[in-house]
Amino acid sequence: WNNVTFTAGEVKDPKRHLPLSLFFGVSLVSLVYFLANVAYLVTLPLQGSWYGTTLMERGIQFARDDRVGTAAAEVMLGKEAATVMAILIMISTFGCMNGLILAGARVYYAMARDGLFFASIGQLNRRGVPENGLVIQCLWSWLLAASGTYSDLLDYVIFAVLLFYVLTMVGLFILRRKRPQADRPYKAFGYPYCPAAxxxxxxxxxxxxxxxxxTQGNAWPGLLIVLAGVPVYFFWRRIRGATVAPCAGGF
Structure with a gap:
């Protein structure tokens, strides 16, 4: 639902489509998450024991392999339902990956167009697809998956992504101050109170x-990974003499 912002610079009629996409996306996802968590809380106890031998004894807190949805389905409908739930989650994951892969490559594409990444990544094939960006993303993802540390990587990313969301909101205030006359086809809802909150x-x-x-064992490595990009950014700007292109629209 949030990946529409990754491609905001290429959205047709962003004044209309971005707010609608974000509103319906956030509303639908929030509703599904809320109902799912209500189902978990009604079915399983929140607190549990690491040494529990049954699903009810382990509860949500210590659900085996953190598969709360599968555990809840098994309690409600039996072991066969747990298998069905696992398959449905897998299908949902494939759908999520499809959006992440397609939108993620557009981020590299935008970086290259702004002079912050290899120029070849900013090229589109004859069908308008950032082919080189997809290849780079595929290779990097394969290396990360082959490392066998998926759980750790996921924990690192959670903190880093949240940090970038905060920085994005801070950037909103900065752009409003530095570029008060910029064309803004999409206005932030509830500015400045909602972004500040x-x-x-x-x-x-x-x-x-x-x-x-x-959580600090995973949060600190995530922070260090983000900070490692700061000197790389300035080094890249220096050797390439790149200047960031101004926003086509703005916040």
Whole structure:
């Protein structure tokens, strides 16, 4: 649902389509998440024991392999339902991956067009697809998957992604101040209160991830990975003499 923003620079009639996409996407996903979590809480106890031998004893807190949805389905409908739930989750994952792969390549494409990545990545094939970006993304994803550390990588990314969302919202305030006359086909809802509330809440979550003994082991590596990109960015700008292209639209 949020990947539409990755391709915002290429969306036709963004003034109409971006707000609609975000509204319906957020609403639908929020409703599904809410109903799913209600079902989990009604079916399984929130607290559990690591040493529990049954699904009810382990609860949501210590669901085996963190598969809460599968555990809830098994409690409600039996072991056969757990298999069906696992298959449905797998199908959903493939659908999610499809959107992530297609939208992710557009990020590299935009970076290259702004002079912040290899120029060849900013080229489209005859069908308008960033072919080189897809290839690079495929190779990098394959290397990460082959590392066998998927769980750790996922934990690193959660913090890093949340941090970038915070920075994006902060950038909204900066652009509004530095470019007050810029054309903005899409206006941020509830500005400045909603973005400010998001920055405050998400920052507190980031801080909790960094300080909590349970999550800090993965949050700090995620932060270091992000910080490692700062010198790379300035080094790239220096050797390529790149300048960031101004926004076509703006926030």
């Amino acid at each position: 998001y920055v405050a809440i998400a920052s507190l979550i980031c801080l909790d991830l960094l300080l909590s003994p349970k």
